[in-house]
Amino acid sequence: MKLAGGKTDVDFCPYLDDAAKAILGATTRPPIRLVKLGIGERSFAVGEEFVLYRHEKTFYHPPGILFKIADTQTLDEIRTVTTRVRDESFTRVGADLRFNGIAIDNTSGSPDTFARAVETVEKTADLPLVLMARDPAALSAALMHCGTYRPLIHAATQENYKEFCALAKHHGCPLVIKGNNIDKLAQLAKDCTAIGVQDLLLDLSPESLQAFIVRSTNIRQLAITRAAPDLGYPVFLDASIMEMQDAAIALGIAKYASVIISTPLSPATARAALTLRQNIYTDPQKPIQMNPGLYRVGNPGKDAPVLMTVNFSLTFFTLQGYLESTRVPCFMLIVDTEGLSVLTAVAAGKLSEMLVKESITKFAVEDEVSHRKLIIPGYASPLSGRIEEATGWKVMVGPRDAAEIGDFLNQEWKQ
Amino acid sequence: MGIDVNFGWSSTIVKVILGATKSNGGTRRRSYQIGGGTTLPFLETTPDSSGPLIAFEICDDLQNWSPIVRNYCRDVVNDCGEWAHAADSVYGADMIRLYLTSTRQRNFSDIASVGKTVESVLSKTSLPLIIEGSNEPTIDSEVFLKCGEAGEGERLLLGTAEAGRYRSIAAAAMAYNHSVIAQSPIDVNLAKQLNILLKEIGVARDHIIIDPYTGSLGYGFEYSYSAMERIRFAALKGDSDLAMPIICSAIDSLTVKEVRDAEPALQDNIAVQWEFTTGLAAAAAGAEIICVRHPRTIPLLRKAFVSLKSEKIVAGGQ
Numbered sequence A: 001m002k003l004a005g006g007k008t009d010v011d012f013c014p015y016l017d018d019a020a021k022a023i024l025g026a027t028t029r030p031p032i033r034l035v036k037l038g039i040g041e042r043s044f045a046v047g048e049e050f051v052l053y054r055h056e057k058t059f060y061h062p063p064g065i066l067f068k069i070a071d072t073q074t075l076d077e078i079r080t081v082t083t084r085v086r087d088e089s090f091t092r093v094g095a096d097l098r099f100n101g102i103a104i105d106n107t108s109g110s111p112d113t114f115a116r117a118v119e120t121v122e123k124t125a126d127l128p129l130v131l132m133a134r135d136p137a138a139l140s141a142a143l144m145h146c147g148t149y150r151p152l153i154h155a156a157t158q159e160n161y162k163e164f165c166a167l168a169k170h171h172g173c174p175l176v177i178k179g180n181n182i183d184k185l186a187q188l189a190k191d192c193t194a195i196g197v198q199d200l201l202l203d204l205s206p207e208s209l210q211a212f213i214v215r216s217t218n219i220r221q222l223a224i225t226r227a228a229p230d231l232g233y234p235v236f237l238d239a240s241i242m243e244m245q246d247a248a249i250a251l252g253i254a255k256y257a258s259v260i261i262s263t264p265l266s267p268a269t270a271r272a273a274l275t276l277r278q279n280i281y282t283d284p285q286k287p288i289q290m291n292p293g294l295y296r297v298g299n300p301g302k303d304a305p306v307l308m309t310v311n312f313s314l315t316f317f318t319l320q321g322y323l324e325s326t327r328v329p330c331f332m333l334i335v336d337t338e339g340l341s342v343l344t345a346v347a348a349g350k351l352s353e354m355l356v357k358e359s360i361t362k363f364a365v366e367d368e369v370s371h372r373k374l375i376i377p378g379y380a381s382p383l384s385g386r387i388e389e390a391t392g393w394k395v396m397v398g399p400r401d402a403a404e405i406g407d408f409l410n411q412e413w414k415q
Numbered sequence B: 001m002g003i004d005v006n007f008g009w010s011s012t013i014v015k016v017i018l019g020a021t022k023s024n025g026g027t028r029r030r031s032y033q034i035g036g037g038t039t040l041p042f043l044e045t046t047p048d049s050s051g052p053l054i055a056f057e058i059c060d061d062l063q064n065w066s067p068i069v070r071n072y073c074r075d076v077v078n079d080c081g082e083w084a085h086a087a088d089s090v091y092g093a094d095m096i097r098l099y100l101t102s103t104r105q106r107n108f109s110d111i112a113s114v115g116k117t118v119e120s121v122l123s124k125t126s127l128p129l130i131i132e133g134s135n136e137p138t139i140d141s142e143v144f145l146k147c148g149e150a151g152e153g154e155r156l157l158l159g160t161a162e163a164g165r166y167r168s169i170a171a172a173a174m175a176y177n178h179s180v181i182a183q184s185p186i187d188v189n190l191a192k193q194l195n196i197l198l199k200e201i202g203v204a205r206d207h208i209i210i211d212p213y214t215g216s217l218g219y220g221f222e223y224s225y226s227a228m229e230r231i232r233f234a235a236l237k238g239d240s241d242l243a244m245p246i247i248c249s250a251i252d253s254l255t256v257k258e259v260r261d262a263e264p265a266l267q268d269n270i271a272v273q274w275e276f277t278t279g280l281a282a283a284a285a286g287a288e289i290i291c292v293r294h295p296r297t298i299p300l301l302r303k304a305f306v307s308l309k310s311e312k313i314v315a316g317g318q
Helices: A018-028 A075-087 A111-124 A135-149 A161-171 A183-193 A209-224 A245-254 A267-280 A315-324 A342-347 A353-362 A378-391 A402-413 B065-079 B080-091 B110-122 B137-150 B169-176 B188-200 B220-235 B264-285 B297-307
Strands: A035-037 A044-046 A064-070 A090-093 A095-097 A103-107 A129-132 A152-157 A173-176 A200-203 A235-239 A257-262 A293-297 A306-310 A328-336 A373-377 A394-397 B016-018 B032-034 B053-059 B095-099 B129-132 B157-161 B181-182 B208-211 B246-249 B287-292
Touching: A064 A075, A064 A129, A064 A267, A064 B157, A075 A111, A090 A267, A095 A306, A103 A111, A111 A129, A129 A135, A129 A161, A129 A257, A135 A161, A152 A200, A152 A235, A161 A173, A161 A183, A173 A183, A183 A200, A183 A209, A209 A235, A209 A245, A209 B220, A209 B297, A245 A257, A245 A267, A245 B297, A267 B220, A267 B264, A293 A315, A306 A315, A315 A328, A315 A402, A328 A353, A342 A378, A342 B264, A353 A373, A353 A378, A373 A378, A378 A394, B016 B181, B053 B080, B053 B246, B053 B297, B065 B080, B065 B264, B080 B095, B080 B110, B095 B110, B110 B129, B110 B137, B129 B246, B137 B157, B137 B169, B157 B169, B157 B208, B169 B181, B181 B188, B188 B208, B188 B220, B220 B246, B220 B264, B246 B264, B264 B287, B264 B297, B287 B297
Parallel strands: A064 A103, A064 A257, A103 A129, A129 A152, A152 A173, A173 A200, A200 A235, A235 A257, A306 A328, A306 A373, A373 A394, B053 B095, B053 B287, B095 B129, B129 B157, B157 B181, B181 B208, B208 B246, B246 B287
Antiparallel strands: A035 A044, A090 A095, A293 A328, B016 B032
């Protein structure tokens, strides 16, 4: 049972022979291998995904986005980028959004220069790293500094995989394998695991955004249906070498990339990319909820309007945004509809006159304002009469679209 | 050959024609055919589709329009015709989407002005048009008939039909051979229901565009993204009531907190990134008309769509 539920692994069973383990393992192991990058607080794991569409279940492991530096940059520049990734954070809907690590490219071709750059990053922050080099000697020099911190090695190809696998195995590091043909990539994965390197990522070498989407989607489909177990690894995307980095990042997030490399992003792209990642990797089975209560917009006085709505976070933040822009100080009375939106809460009977009445009492709204007028969402209009009867408050039906709340307050409230 | 990829699709997206050229009875310099997809967006290896279209949104009453757009576009915003002309010849849009926001003022009654506005836009641009009419049942019938009449022969796309109010717009569309945007609140079943209602009163399947409603990035976009994916999935699996092309318009993009409260020096950049990221991800989920309000978003989307256009790809497994 534990095996079927994915709570243990066949490898732990002392009674099964290898053939039975192979068969059972193939059906119980996650279709995409979990691979961990880095150690410590900022380490992250990718893979172990099960679906093609987030609505089928959810996407579990958000892609790490790592900023790329060249080892030819000055040590000061390298320190600046590293410090930024270490310290920068955006707070959205109660979560801290961050970039995840540093990719160091052996642009110089020199093992010494590469090692010095890696050492500089290491001394500045404990962040997951990607070591990008073609020369095993350069990798070897860099791994002297960071080999025990599980950096990701990029990238083994059909030509060099034996040397790269030896390094990955020796240091216990995950390894990216690279190729633009998924049949050949599957073979390369097989060759690497045969040598004993299991923690692989796939770099699909996309020539265009479409090439990325085609290969990444095909690989996800093949992996989750277990049609090609040799492709059951997370996807690596170097967006920095794509023609349109911003587009590559967005499509990488949407279409199954697990590690994304980019140049240090502008503030605008940084915020948009992190927000998209948060959106796509939000669990669709659990709507984000606000705590019910009485919220203030500006410094509302005794005569300020009171707007009632549901505790679905999006409804809250959307309405709050428009209210702030109207510059009319007011109260938001957030009632507990278990995270349902207005329309669904009304349809499901979660939003009722009794809930509104209880919320007015519970949050002591009558102590905050001297009037007894409640503005309700347009979609809750069927309840207006019943709310008036239950609460004794006069109900004003607001707009259905939060965007029109400014006009509503200016035209209806102020009269 | 090696590994075979099979999604099990059995159906295609309906083809819809937008805009009519002279040979088809209109005055547009080009018309578009969208739809026709047989698999997930951008996975087609031999498509004849033009890729997603980029529509630039303008309006005839700027009251609720983002000041970012007003500041960027300057004086042209005061004349719909001039604004549409700029969207066509300067900003490089594929289509113009005109919102008759003037009809949303309280007690609006100047129906004749609606026809004049539509005519002026038609005369100042030869791109196909999307017209967004009133939002008030008591005047819908007159407004949509006026729009339909003013654009007769042009194969407009008229918006927006909803479950509670679709008859006026459907009547105008059928009378003058235009198509209809059918909007439902981020729900695949409601989208299907509305399409069935439209079908029952006689709107042809190839005259419907689905608008599943697009929440802005960070403000519900994930729901819209999944609604689009579900619609496309159902369509490809054979549900003919959901097999229409999708339009994406994240109308709140320029008013979300991140954009509104951005440092002035960054505001245009963040506005553009917000629209661009939303539009691109929506296209990956299945949207075929992407609407934007900031002119600078257009060239970015254009470039991305070129890189997503079919070429010979070494994929393996084909």
